[in-house]
Each structure stands twice: as C-alpha cells, then as structure tokens.
Amino acid sequence: MKAAAFDYIRPETLGAAITLLSKHGPDAKLIAGGQSLLPALNLRLSAPGLLIDIGRLAELRDITLADRTLHIGAGCTHAHVMNHPIVQRHAPLIARALTEVAHPAIRARGTFGGSLANADPAAELPACALALDAVMHAQGPEGPRRIPAAHFFTSLFETALAPDEVLTGVDIPIQGDTQWGFAELARRTGDYAMVGLAAVARPGTIRLGWFSVGQTAILAHRAAAILTEGGPLEAACTALADDLPAHDDPQASAAMRLHLARVLLRRVVGAWGER
Structure with missing residues (x-):
C-alpha cells in the first residue's frame, strides 16, 4: 500500500513551521526523521494533506x-x-x-x-x-x-x-549523586518490549518509569515510595500490582507482564546494591 497524496514543505525556520501548522490545522503533520510517521502513511493510518519537514532545522x-x-x-x-x-x-x-x-x-x-x-x-x-x-x-x-x-x-x-x-x-x-538503571524484555532484539523499566535514584527520591504496561509510560509511585523509605525490595515488587494497570495484549497477559515487571525491578535495584 502507498501513502495518500500530500503536499510537502520544508520551512527554513521554526517560526515558519509554526505558522504553517497554525494555518493548516489538523490537515498538517510535522515530519523529522519519519520513522514512525512514514509507516503510518503507507498503511493509510494517517493521511495528512501537508507534511511540514523540520528535520533540518x-x-x-x-x-x-x-x-x-x-x-x-x-x-x-x-x-x-x-x-x-x-x-x-x-x-x-x-x-x-x-x-x-x-x-x-x-x-x-x-x-x-x-x-x-x-x-x-x-x-x-x-x-x-x-x-x-x-x-x-x-x-x-x-x-x-x-x-x-x-x-x-x-x-x-x-x-x-x-x-x-x-x-x-x-x-x-543533573545531580552528581545519582544511580540509574534500565532493563527491558522483548521477544527479539529490536522489537518493542513486552515490559521495560527506566529507574533513577537521587538523594531522597526514587523514580520508576515503566513502558509497555498501559496506555502511556507511567511512574510506579507506590513501589518507588517503598524503596525511597528503605523498605524491602519484595514489598516494592508486591506494590507493582497496584501501580501497573492490568494490560492484556497479543504479546503477554496482564499476569505475565506483572511477573516480568517484578523480574526487572529486582534486576535493576539489585544491581544498585552491587555498585
């Protein structure tokens, strides 16, 4: 399948791009690298009348x-x-x-x-x-x-x-005294993850950012609060049941995704203790 017909403009400045967006409204789409938009165009999931290329600004x-x-x-x-x-x-x-x-x-x-x-x-x-x-x-x-x-x-x-x-x-x-961790589980290298975790520990706070667990990326507030207060890792793993929404899809059931999330949390926080 090919994309529907569209017009294409490459503005020279950010201001010109904003003017074009304002003028054409929902009929216009921004494109930079195009790695998400172009497949959507070719599958007719998106059919804007105008592409505004900001990739070279x-x-x-x-x-x-x-x-x-x-x-x-x-x-x-x-x-x-x-x-x-x-x-x-x-x-x-x-x-x-x-x-x-x-x-x-x-x-x-x-x-x-x-x-x-x-x-x-x-x-x-x-x-x-x-x-x-x-x-x-x-x-x-x-x-x-x-x-x-x-x-x-x-x-x-x-x-x-x-x-x-x-x-x-x-x-x-940026803070000097920061620990971080990242882990994801996918079926193949390069595939979207079934579940993933980006974690940051700074003085007085821990933030656990999760992806592939719901409608948006989310922060696990209950699990992070337990870890911030020095609580046991397993208690934080248990709290993920409240933090992460139930989410079944063709890749994994909600129960499997929760299990994998707990595996990743143990890996990331366990690695902090080894540093």
Whole structure:
C-alpha cells in the first residue's frame, strides 16, 4: 500500500513551521526523521494533506549543559544523542536506553523529540523522561511553554502539545549523586518490549518509569515510595500490582507482564546494591 497524496514543505525556520501548522490545522503533520510517521502513511493510518519537514532545522539539534541542566534538542537523531559525550557522562540512562531502540538504521534517522511527541507507550524515551523528571519545551504561536514530563503524556499516542505547537527540546536536571538503571524484555532484539523499566535514584527520591504496561509510560509511585523509605525490595515488587494497570495484549497477559515487571525491578535495584 502507498501513502495518500500530500503536499510537502520544508520551512527554513521554526517560526515558519509554526505558522504553517497554525494555518493548516489538523490537515498538517510535522515530519523529522519519519520513522514512525512514514509507516503510518503507507498503511493509510494517517493521511495528512501537508507534511511540514523540520528535520533540518539547526535550532532543534543542539545538546548543551548549563546550570546543572542538560538540554537535548528535539531534532537530534537517536544515534547522535546516544553517542554524544555530554549525554553519556551526565545522562547515561538516555544513552543506554537508546541502544534498545529498534536498529541502527532507524536510530540514524529517528529523532529524540519525534519519539517523545509520538508518545508510543512501548517506546523507551517517554519512560526515561518520567524517571529523569524532564521538562519538555514547546513553541507555538503564543510563544514558548514548559511542560513537565509527568504532565506531557496524556493518553495513547497523545501528549499535552497543542495542535499548533512544536516540541523543541527537553531539559534534564543533573545531580552528581545519582544511580540509574534500565532493563527491558522483548521477544527479539529490536522489537518493542513486552515490559521495560527506566529507574533513577537521587538523594531522597526514587523514580520508576515503566513502558509497555498501559496506555502511556507511567511512574510506579507506590513501589518507588517503598524503596525511597528503605523498605524491602519484595514489598516494592508486591506494590507493582497496584501501580501497573492490568494490560492484556497479543504479546503477554496482564499476569505475565506483572511477573516480568517484578523480574526487572529486582534486576535493576539489585544491581544498585552491587555498585
């Protein structure tokens, strides 16, 4: 099957892209790497009248560190983020998670912001953003807006972005005394995970970001509170039954997914004790 006919524009600036979005409304779609959008177009799951290509906007492709905040531009490819020395040093959770994203060809084209804005509940980056307490930067006709990751992912493939807003980048707070862990279980390398965990432990708080467990990536608040208070790991594993929604699909039953989630939590927290 081929995509339905559409018009294509490559604006020279972010402002021009926002103007086009505002003018064409729901009939327009942004494209950067296109690794999620193009298959949807070819399967006729999406049929916009206009594609607005923001993949070459230099203003969306910066990676900087200032005032204990790591900024990653939305237009950076997965491969660029994964291999960037600043990310590897200050946000190793992101670098590690990106090694599990599909395959090298997709990581070379897919974009950091595209994955977050797509809000696939089986993707790694939304869970990482939750675990790291990231802040999303959006830009629209009314100006810039900051959206905490905890309020960004609203439903299946839906975010808090307005239809005429562009995700421009992500801020990640950096602390020196931080432990992190990442694990996922998939049937084959490169497949979407049946369940996955991105975990961050900072002084006084632990955040457990889960993916492939429901309509969105989610934080396991009860399990994290038990671990933060120094409670036993097995109690935290038990609490996952309340934190994670029941979720049957062709990959796994809800009971199997809960069992696998507990396996991953034991692995990640157990590794912290070995460091």
